[in-house]
Amino acid sequence: MKQSFYASLLDNNKQWVEEELKKDPEFFKKLKDGQNPPILWIGCADSRVPANQIIGANPGEIFVHRNIANMVVHTDMNMLSVLDYAVNVLKVRHVIVCGHYGCGGVKTAMENTSVGLIDNWIRHIKDVYRFNREELVAIEDPKERFDRFVEINIREQVYNLAKSSIVQAAWGRDQFLEIHGWVYGVENGLIKDLDINIENNKELSDVYQLNGIY
Ligand code: CO
Numbered sequence: 001m002k003q004s005f006y007a008s009l010l011d012n013n014k015q016w017v018e019e020e021l022k023k024d025p026e027f028f029k030k031l032k033d034g035q036n037p038p039i040l041w042i043g044c045a046d047s048r049v050p051a052n053q054i055i056g057a058n059p060g061e062i063f064v065h066r067n068i069a070n071m072v073v074h075t076d077m078n079m080l081s082v083l084d085y086a087v088n089v090l091k092v093r094h095v096i097v098c099g100h101y102g103c104g105g106v107k108t109a110m111e112n113t114s115v116g117l118i119d120n121w122i123r124h125i126k127d128v129y130r131f132n133r134e135e136l137v138a139i140e141d142p143k144e145r146f147d148r149f150v151e152i153n154i155r156e157q158v159y160n161l162a163k164s165s166i167v168q169a170a171w172g173r174d175q176f177l178e179i180h181g182w183v184y185g186v187e188n189g190l191i192k193d194l195d196i197n198i199e200n201n202k203e204l205s206d207v208y209q210l211n212g213i214y
Contacts, residue, residue, distance in 0.1 A: 030060075031059055031060050035060050035063070035090065036060070036090065037060060037061050037062050037063045037090060037092060038061075038092055038093045038094065039057075039061070039062045039063065039092055039093070039094045039095075039096060040062070040063045040064075040065070040082070040083070040086040040087075040090075040092045040094070040095045040096070041062045041063065041064045041065070041066075041096050041098060042065050042066070042070055042072060042079070042095065042096065042097045042098070042157070042161075043064070043065075043066045043070050043097075043098045043099075044066060044067070044068065044069055044070045044098075044099060044100055044103055044105065045066045045067055045068050046100060046103065046104070046186075048100070048186050049098070049100050049184050049186070051064045051066070051098070052064075054184060054189065054191065055191070063082070063085075063086050063090060063092060065078075065079060065082040065083075067079070067121075068104075068105040068118065068121055068122075069099070069103055069105030069106055069109075069121075069122075069125055069153065070097055070098060070099045070103075070153075070154065070157060071105075071121070071124055071125070071157060072097065072157040072158075072160035072161050072164070073124055073160070074160060074163065074164060080164070080166070083095075083161070083164065083166050083167075084166050087166050087167065087170050087175075087177060088166070088170075091175070092177070093176050093177065093178065094177075094178050094179070094180060095161055095167075095177070095178075095179045095180070096179075096180045096181075096182055097154050097157045097158050097161065097179070097180070097181050097182070098154075098182040098183070098184055098191070099150055099151075099153060099154040099157075099181075099182075099183050099184070100150070100183060100184040100185070100186055101146075101147055101150055101183060101184070101185050101186060101187070102150075102186045102187070103150055103153075105118075105121075105122060105125060106125055106146070106149055106150050106153055107146060108122050108125075109122045109125035109126045109128075109129055109149075109153075110129060110145075110146065110149060125153055128149075128152060128153050128156045129149065131156070132149075132152050135148070135152070136148065136149055136152070150183060151181075151183055151194055154181040154182070154183055154194060154196075155181055155194060155196050157181070158179050158180070158181040158196045158198065159198065159204070161179050162179060162198045162201065162203070162204055163204055163208045165210060165213060167179065168201045168209075168210045168213050169213045169214055171199075171200050171201060172201075172212075172213045172214035173214040178197075178199070179196075179198060180193065180194075180196065181193075181194040181195075181196040182194065
């Protein structure tokens with residue numbers, strides 16, 4: 001089954017091109033000179049959470065970074081490069097961290113089974129568990145606890161964005177930049193806004209606040 005799906009990919013591509021051109025003969029011409037997306041999406045690599053599709057975004061409308069469990073790790077050169085380019089070159093107005101219920105990375109972080117090299121990536125999520133241990137262990141129902149941990153991890157990654165020099169510098173020069181935390185329901189397709197609003201670095205724990213940065 002996998003093989004036949006693979007075999008259809010290039011045909012699917014040709015069909016997609018035809019359909020887009022039928023709707024708008026200029027579709028690809030309009031895209032060839034560059035991009036100006038207003039949004040950076042940081043999401044999970046999970047195949048069930050395709051960024052563009054679930055929010056009806058067309059090519060050119062969102063800049064996307066995905067990794068296991070939508071993490072914002074401040075030493076991750078890949079994530080930092082995407083963030084820097086999005087904020088400082090593309091001048092996106094919104095950064096969305098979109099996690100999802102049922103996230104395998106988050107689930108693994110709650111457990112003790114080794115999954116190989118990824119243990120070291122999952123470690124960052126285990127740290128989030130430790131910071132919020134009291135709240136999480138108080139939730140008796142395992143599914144509820146898992147769902148809450150997914151949400152808490154998203155919140156933590158939104159704060160990690162706010163702590164970054166890139167975001168603090170943008171705020172320091174009064175560049176419009178809002179960061180958001182969303183959670184996607186794999187079982188119903190719906191996104192919930194977790195309503196995490198950080199608008200300046202004064203809302204960060206004092207040790208993370210960088211002064212004179214712009
Ligand atoms: Co996931």
